[in-house]
Amino acid sequence: MLKELLKPEIQEMIAEKAWHSLKEILLEWPEADIADLLKNLEDKEAIVLFMLLPKQLKAETFAELDPEKQTVFLKRIGDEVIRDIVLELSPDDRTELFEELPGRITKKLINFLPPEERKETLKLLGYPEESVGRLMTPDYVAIRPEWTVRESLDHIREFGHDAETVNRVYVIDEHWHLLDDISLRKLILADLSNEVSSLMDRNFIAVSPFDDQEVAVRKIKKYDLYAIPVVDSENVLLGIVTVDDVIDVFEEEVTEDVHKAGGIVPLTMSYTAASPLVLYKKRIVWLFLLLVTGFLSSAVITRFEGILVKVVALAAFIPVLIDTGGNIGNQASVLIVRALALGELTTGKWFNIIKKELAIGILLGLTLGLVMGLWGYLWKGDHRFGLVVGISIILIAVWANLVGSLLPIILTKLKKDPAIICASLLTTLIDITGLLIYFSIAGLLLF
Helix, strand or coil, rough: CCCHHHHHHHHHHHHEEEHHHHHHHHHHCCHHHHHHHHHCCCCCHHHHHHHHCCHHHHHHHHHEEEEEEEHHHHHHHHHHHHHHHHHHCCCHHHHHHHCCCCHHHHHHHHCCHHHHHHHHHHHHHHCCCHHHHCCCCCCCEECCCCCCCHHHHHHHHHHHHCCCCCCEEEECCCCHHHHHHHEEEHHHHHHCEHHHHHHCCCCCCCCCCCCCHHHHHHHHHHHHHEEEEEEEECCCCEEEEEEHHHHHHHCCCCCCHHHCCCCCCCCCCCCCCCHHHHHHHHHHHHHHHHHHHHHHHHHHHHHCCCHHCCCCCCHHHHHHHHHHHHHHHHHHHHHHHHHCCCCCCHHHHHHHHHHHHHHHHHHHHHHHHHHHHHHHCCCHCCCHHHHHHHHHHHHHHHHHHHHHHHHHHHHHHHHCHHHHHHHHHHHHHHHHHHHHHHHHHHHHHHH
């Protein structure tokens, strides 16, 4: 809110070239707010303001910008400033930057790095996309088990300034094998003459650099960690993943799942940065698929056209039946997808899921079937018509509940993202099968 109020004043100060006053204002702002301001200014004005910032604040603000704005800045500002920014970025922020930029600019930036940091960055970039290796940072504090608490605290004071976090320190042997992680609180409260080994319980949680980033998200959430160590197959400590990095991943994953659930190919950029053509391409894929599958519903109705001609009243219940089936299927799908994402369910529990959802489907079907059957009977004055509607909705409810709950399990088993079962696609599938059930029951009981 503050930056919005000051924006006209800042633009006026830019026009008047009041650089000193501008710098004083920006120095009081958090880097995230400065980045938000720069995103909403013209490129020329944004670059002028950006160049006023001190070196460290430049890097912190730059890390908060979206990839499109970062690319613009890198094309406009000089090599010396770019070098300073790249060197000031943390390794994980630097890797994220290199992933998003065009290859030509990435190569140029990597060449700015000193040999050791270049090797470190290339190593991070060598891990698969969306793996823990792409997320980890090697900036952590490590101590040895034979050190005293006093020696360890002196070491933390000397080398902790550049670490991502010192809430936990990692105990390693001479070959960098991870032995334990210890909270800083435990160290501070211990007797200074005690050895670190006396504080160890060798009980720690770690992840592999080749694990999916969601594995780190789940473990940090489950064990309430500030950071989680990353080790290789020989238990050598490679780096850590911190909770702030996990929050970014969680936001990206949730956004991706929301897009998929809405029948949209996930955006890899912000909505404001996406052009109408990009948004069209992201949306038309699923819409075209749903259009094609929609023809199947029409084909089913055409197939049973003779029954509709004889009993026109059947048509009045079609919207209610297929909408109910779609809603039930979507409810079941959302519950199962979320349970899988939180680790509450595994694919090995599929039989238990079938039993539970079958029971739920029967209960839902009986409740709704009783209401709809009674309505059908009272409307037409024919118990057979009430039976058709009632039995149909019972079977549709059971079927929709099973489909909505089992499809995410099947996709997970096939190593696919269960979130791709968008509401529109699931509804269309249940529409087609629901119509088949409805007309089949009508054919059996009315003719």
